[in-house]
Amino acid sequence: MKNKILFIAFVLLTIAGCKEQNNVGLTGPQATSLVKTEEAFPGQRGPELTGYYNGAPVKYMRINGKNVFQGDIILNNLDDPNSLHTSSTGRASYFYKWFQGIVYYTIDPGLPNQTRVTDAINHWQTFTNIRFVARTTEADYVTFVDDPNGCSSNVGLQGGQQFINININCTTGNVIHEIGHTIGLWHEQSRMDRDDYITINLGNVTSGYEFNFDTYQAQGGDGFDLYGSNGLDFGSIMMYGPYDFSSNGLPTITKKDGSLYTVQRTALSNDDIAGVNYMYSKSNLARITCGINGGIMGIGKAQSTLRGNGIFSYNTANGIWTQIYGTAVYIALDQNKIPLVIDNAGNIFQLTTSGIVSSQFPGTATSIAAGSFICITGTVPDASGNYAIYQYNGSSWTSIGRSGVRVAVSGAGQIWVVNAAGSVVKKSGSTWTAVSGVTAKDIAIGGDGTVFMLGTTPDANGNYTLYRNTAALGTQLIPSGSCVSVAVTPQGEPYIVTSNGNSYHGVKAGNPSGTSYSWTQVNTIQ
Template sequence: MARNLSRSALAVLFIPSLLLTACGEEDLARSHGVDPEMDRVPEEAPLREGYVWNVEREKYLPVTYAEVDGLAIHEGDMVLGTVKQMEARVREVKALGLEASGPRAQGLVKTDPNSRWPTPVVPYTIDSGVANQNRIQDAINHWHGRTHIRFVLRTASNAAQYPDYLRVQSGSGCSASYGRQGGEQGMWLDGSCSTGTIIHEFAHVLGLDHEHNRQDRDTYVIIRWENMVAGASAHFQQNNNEDDDAFGYDYGSIMHYGPMQGSRNGRPTIEARGGQSIGQRDALSTFDAITVTRLFTRTFTLRAPSGHYVVAEGGGGGTVNANRVAVGPWERLQLVDLDGGALMTGDLVQLQTINGNYVQAANGGGSGVNANPLVPGEWETFRIWKMGGPTGEPTITANDIVVVGTFSVGYPKYWEAVGGGGAGVLAHTDVGSLGPSNMFTVGYP
């Protein structure tokens, strides 16, 4: 049987609230026209060449950027750093003979792990003169409600704790630093930036790229170069590194341009081949949220009633037991919450070991639990239910009691720590037979 959890199958399972509007009262008609995300870069802005480091290829790849106010801006609203920083990198690359051969990286993704935020906490400040600060807060609340990302206000009392932070400030159009850049980095907003556009800009800060510039985009959309204003073509160049596309093409992504973006004549610059709607700036799509979740997974432990911890033997690639009395690398599992928000009762989850293997219910349930597969599918997907804990809230926090069931709409099988712990783990208990040995305590070490 087919065991890969398809994108279409996943889509019907995620909480409908992901698709609810985030934008309140402001007019979002511009999301299907020339968006302020492109306003930062004037048509006459000079285009220059720089380099970005690509981890998968272990080389520098060339990138095109516009020079605006001393900043290197890619695709209209992604600030790669200052022009001086880019020039210094170009000199270094050429001096050391590190120029890459092969495809360009005109559309780019944040492949450098040093440019990713080390935790899902992003400190920020807001200048007092920034317009519509309620929209910024609404955008932050949207991220908080649909992902485990937390934007934390940086103050004098915690500044030493957060040397790297985002400064939200006034500027032309709507743009933001791309990924983590170290020290102070910026987001620039004017009064035209809607809540949805600000959500989009926060995504760039986290390292998300524009959906329409994926390596495989020509299968899904048609780019109408002839309808673009001068200089707009630089915003539509493809990313040639397909390894960084986490899921299939997402027409509904908040990172996708609208059909009239950069139009010079009122005709579309981008069309979906199947007539799908594109360019919404209402809310993170399901797969926007999942992509960010994959970037920032959480460390997760499960403890059996006996006090023994669930362990992926050998760090993955073998059996899963519940027989350890202390937490080490093999007991720390990376939790991927497929529902994209805070971990809630009923969420679909996957658990990845330190070696990269996924925890699996063998044969989909009814027998043992192992950690062999390197690619997750239905057998590696579980639904987690809160059974008790310090609070009555549906959110699953440390010390809550949970049960873990297999991914099955009909008759899921629930994990059991054999003997209550100290031995193996099976996925064979029916819901009507749940007992103490099926209960696990959550930890976030």
């Protein structure tokens, strides 16, 4: 599919695809180069304007009171340019999917031929992880409504009620396309690398519509190709046709060799399906964390957006993982069990327990730790591959005078640092001391001061040896706990994640001073 995934703002993610795709599901005459691309107001135009949408610059037309972008996309709530540098700008890097892949919907009773909607919904549910549930009292939902002009929709979850507008001439395939926008897909030809596969003939584009052919990069968004191996997906249901917005009957888009291609509005392509399923996948974990006063959260293995992977909260009472809003590549829990996260760009945020951004910290980081205070590793490595380490003073970051790749902070204010060579040091009061008996790549500390570390040599499965350090016993090898991520509860019990994404809870077995643990697998994410 190689579509751009847009979550509320113009930061986009490319999904895997190949040059020509088979399509599945529906059949019919819509798979033709004469298929008309969706437009909100066919044949109508308005003034070309420039504004900001969730912090990103965007060109659009104002037609009949609506902000129209790329023909069939309606932009709600354009930003006040005077507010772009407030804390809300930081929130633009969190692009929320439909929560847990569930789209709540209503169908306006006045919409004719409603089987177009139900057939399109059935198509999405048959081939993807997206689920549609008739809305009762849910706050966020989409309404399918009759429109006298054309086909259009918003892109991604907007919050509150949003609409998919369906003209009488819109087909089931057009509705499938508009649903694609609603769940977060962008037009295929907006890819940043599209010029490797197609030529945009701006001389043939109707005057005033040239911005419809911009890449997301040209529109001020950022993104990348998640897989980036097989090129643009000409078979995507999100792809423009070769004659769209032509002023003279000549093609506006051709392949690099000058040939044309067939656009279709029959069904999702194979890579449309693969991409959406990856985007809304239910993954196992990549990383886990515990707060010094409780709480367990993790980051999923499957990338959810440009800014990182899904965030999940674990309920120890019922053994259920629940996905919260937001995405991250690194996570910690502060002493109040509040998540602190880092995104792919290194931005640092404090979230609410439901995952909504509540504040943004200054600066950028590669990792974060929280105990009685918060520490981060910076983003500029020295010649040895270590990063400066900083402590948060309530408004800014202060260097602690050490560098490393990982840091942990205890409830008593003890700082542990792992450097790029695997050496471990700890600070108690004002004194730094070396920790013997281990070289480590990662570290975690519990509320009782128990420290767990990962060794530096992976086994055949990609897991690392687990070590424990306590004040009374020093460093001990835990023979049965190899993993890729470890967290420690307030009681000093480890939670680990293995290379295949499974997670386990370790409970001391027998002798308190021994190294034997009883491991219970934690439920996978559902």
